[in-house]
Amino acid sequence: MVLELQKPRPIWQIMFSTHHTDVGLLYLITSLAFLFLGGTLALAIRAELFLPGSQIIADSMTFNRIFTVHGTTLIFLFIIPFASAVGNYYVPIMVRYKDMAYPKLNAIAFWMIPPAGALIWLGFADFTWYATPPYSIISAPGPAADMWIFGLKILGISSVLGAINFIVTILKCKHPDMSIGQVPLLAWSFLSSSLIIIVAIPTFAAALLMLLTDRLGVSGFFNPAMGGDPIAYAHLFWFTFHPEVYVLVIPAIGMMYEIIPRFSRKPIFSYNSGVFAFVLLSIVGFSSWAHHMYATGMSFTEKTVFMVGTLAAVPASAMHVFNFIATMWNGRIKFLTPMMWSVGGIALFFSAGAGGVVNSAMPLDFTTHDTYWVVGHFHLFVMGTIAFGSIGYLYYMFPYVTGRMYNETMGKIHFILSFIGTVLVFFTQHVLGLYGMPRRIFDYPPIPEWIAMNQIASVGAMIIGVSMAIFLANMIHSSGKGKLADIHDPFGLGGKYYYPFEAKNPSH
Amino acid sequence: MGGHSNWPEWIYVAVVIALMTWVGAEAWEAERLVEHVPEDAEVIKVTGQQWFWTFEHEDGTKEIGELHVEVGKAYKFEVMSKDVNHSFNIHDYVVLMDAIPGRVNTVWFAPDAPGVHDIQCREYCGLIHYNMRGTLYVEDHS
Ligand code: HEM
Ligand SMILES: [Cu+2]
Ligand SMILES: [Cu+2]
Numbered sequence: 001m002v003l004e005l006q007k008p009r010p011i012w013q014i015m016f017s018t019h020h021t022d023v024g025l026l027y028l029i030t031s032l033a034f035l036f037l038g039g040t041l042a043l044a045i046r047a048e049l050f051l052p053g054s055q056i057i058a059d060s061m062t063f064n065r066i067f068t069v070h071g072t073t074l075i076f077l078f079i080i081p082f083a084s085a086v087g088n089y090y091v092p093i094m095v096r097y098k099d100m101a102y103p104k105l106n107a108i109a110f111w112m113i114p115p116a117g118a119l120i121w122l123g124f125a126d127f128t129w130y131a132t133p134p135y136s137i138i139s140a141p142g143p144a145a146d147m148w149i150f151g152l153k154i155l156g157i158s159s160v161l162g163a164i165n166f167i168v169t170i171l172k173c174k175h176p177d178m179s180i181g182q183v184p185l186l187a188w189s190f191l192s193s194s195l196i197i198i199v200a201i202p203t204f205a206a207a208l209l210m211l212l213t214d215r216l217g218v219s220g221f222f223n224p225a226m227g228g229d230p231i232a233y234a235h236l237f238w239f240t241f242h243p244e245v246y247v248l249v250i251p252a253i254g255m256m257y258e259i260i261p262r263f264s265r266k267p268i269f270s271y272n273s274g275v276f277a278f279v280l281l282s283i284v285g286f287s288s289w290a291h292h293m294y295a296t297g298m299s300f301t302e303k304t305v306f307m308v309g310t311l312a313a314v315p316a317s318a319m320h321v322f323n324f325i326a327t328m329w330n331g332r333i334k335f336l337t338p339m340m341w342s343v344g345g346i347a348l349f350f351s352a353g354a355g356g357v358v359n360s361a362m363p364l365d366f367t368t369h370d371t372y373w374v375v376g377h378f379h380l381f382v383m384g385t386i387a388f389g390s391i392g393y394l395y396y397m398f399p400y401v402t403g404r405m406y407n408e409t410m411g412k413i414h415f416i417l418s419f420i421g422t423v424l425v426f427f428t429q430h431v432l433g434l435y436g437m438p439r440r441i442f443d444y445p446p447i448p449e450w451i452a453m454n455q456i457a458s459v460g461a462m463i464i465g466v467s468m469a470i471f472l473a474n475m476i477h478s479s480g481k482g483k484l485a486d487i488h489d490p491f492g493l494g495g496k497y498y499y500p501f502e503a504k505n506p507s508h
Numbered sequence: 509m510g511g512h513s514n515w516p517e518w519i520y521v522a523v524v525i526a527l528m529t530w531v532g533a534e535a536w537e538a539e540r541l542v543e544h545v546p547e548d549a550e551v552i553k554v555t556g557q558q559w560f561w562t563f564e565h566e567d568g569t570k571e572i573g574e575l576h577v578e579v580g581k582a583y584k585f586e587v588m589s590k591d592v593n594h595s596f597n598i599h600d601y602v603v604l605m606d607a608i609p610g611r612v613n614t615v616w617f618a619p620d621a622p623g624v625h626d627i628q629c630r631e632y633c634g635l636i637h638y639n640m641r642g643t644l645y646v647e648d649h650s
Contacts, residue, residue: 224610436599
């Protein structure tokens with residue numbers, strides 16, 4: 001894996017490789033490419049909403065397509081492949097095995113992503129990331145909608161294949177001397193999220209097929225005009241995607257478990273409570289999906305059941321926060337870039353969770369549901385927690401992948417700007433939601449408070465945009481010209497590292 | 509692990525569980541009260557379609573994009589849709605109910621002061637979703 005740039009190989013050797021570090025590299029580059037593509041769309045959205053009226057986007061159809069592809073890209077083509085990149089690099093090493101359990105399957109799972117990404121981007125569908133029927137059946141223009149459906153179908157299969165591989169690698173291929181209670185928390189996070197994937201994804205896979213046949217007019221599962229029920233789709237969708245939010249967040253928490261103890265130069269406060277919280281979350285996470293559907297006309301009892309299910313998952317997330325703080329407590333903390341991203345990520349994780357509790361309380365959700373509050377809520381997770389954890393980990397991996405150090409000052413500036421920007425955008429969006437601004441709107445009436453808050457959010461987004469440009473420059477420049485890293489202790493922390501460069505890549 | 513005592517974590521978890529129980533109980537109680545529709549509420553049929561709202565009062569009068577009600581009375585909305593999903597929303601009164609084809613969902617409110625309020629659609633419904641807006645007039649006839 002490591003020293004790609006110091007011992008260059010022809011690109012096709014990496015592309016046709018099935019070695020876990022090569023597949024990891026492919027995942028990494030793909031996910032970062034989609035981070036920048038999806039991020040560009042976000043800037044377009046924020047520029048458009050800077051003022052009422054049409055700014056830079058000509059019409060609402062284009063706007064609707066942009067936010068649909070933005071969300072789909074960053075969730076399925078950035079966050080998930082990024083986690084797979086980290087898992088591919090580290091999980092085999094952590095369980096002391098020579099590769100993933102099924103290397104060919106691993107490569108196949110990766111190679112499903114580029115065509116799926118192409119389908120989503122060439123189609124540019126408009127029906128939001130949840131493709132709700134009957135809009136998606138009777139109103140959404142094809143072939144974009146059909147291409148999105150096929151793209152998601154492929155990504156679902158890819159996720160399931162990847163998950164099987166992680167589960168088998170961890171449970172069956174770990175070194176015989178190693179008990180399951182010695183597997184590092186990062187690997188535990190992949191085990192937990194992979195188990196969720198296996199249980200959750202098939203439901204949405206079925207729903208996608210039903211959506212497709214409905215679109216073809218040969219069935220009416222979700223089409224009321226043919227006796228179907230759109231609410232059935234909502235249940236199938238959220239049965240997959242509420243647990244899926246934990247699939248997104250758990251690996252990011254796992255990455256923080258690598259970084260925080262190391263940069264605090266202290267062992268994890270409680271390994272057992274970390275494992276317990278991962279496993280608990282992946283089970284209880286299945287009892288809350290219909291909290292997305294309070295306003296669909298569910299009965300009082302149904303709503304109560306799903307509210308209780310949602311609140312029951314909160315202690316599991318809260319345990320991680322405690323564990324991190326207790327680990328840092330009295331530690332000799334070294335605030336290098338990876339640590340800053342992790343600590344910032346935890347602070348935002350906590351804020352996001354507090355907002356989540358508000359959504360869960362059913363009467364309050366009627367204020368927040370489908371307003372900008374919800375946009376702010378889940379972005380504090382996907383951006384503030386998951387992207388922060390991931391980017392921090394990327395800085396941490398950087399010397400192992402390239403053999404060189406990134407520029408520390410630029411890394412810190414990147415963090416500080418991103419943190420300020422994230423707070424400006426997504427805290428403000430919470431308040432904007434309380435003022436009643438619906439999400440997914442191309443234009444809004446000139447209500448003074450709405451204008452002011454949209455402008456704050458747009459400025460915040462531009463700050464994040466600038467920070468990401470610094471990030472890109474740092475990565476490109478440092479991978480070629482950065483100063484050589486001390487590969488055995490690149491951050492000068494002492495202690496035990498997982499040395500990914502020890503992975504025996506046959507092509508090296 | 510490693511011999512340190514873990515009681516602060518247990519206390520912390522207990523506090524979180526207590527907080528969640530409190531939030532849940534309060535929410536349950538509030539929602540139970542909010543969902544109790546008064547017996548004498550007047551029915552207004554609300555129909556969403558791409559991209560406007562139609563209202564039909566008990567006496568058969570219809571309004572499009574505007575809704576006139578009287579202060580101090582209770583109203584029960586029967587929300588439905590003619591095409592795709594919408595969500596009927598009067599944000600100032602925390603009225604929110606999805607309009608879903610093939611279903612009739614109900615929600616009620618009792619305006620307590622004369623005034624003018626925005627009505628909007630809060631569920632994505634396509635091209636003009638952003639402008640699927642209306643106006644609520646709460647009038648005092650006494
Ligand atoms: C752990 C990471 C989490 C992620 C990634 C996440 C993500 C999301 C997403 C994507 C949505 C919006 C879906 C949509 O309408 O498009 C959402 C809504 C929601 N989340 Fe979270 N969430 C997380 C944690 C939580 C927690 C801890 C809670 C509760 C304590 C929570 C409660 C809710 C509720 C109730 C909604 C529905 C809000 C509404 O639509 O009215 N979430 N979340
Ligand atoms: Cu959820
Ligand atoms: Cu709408």
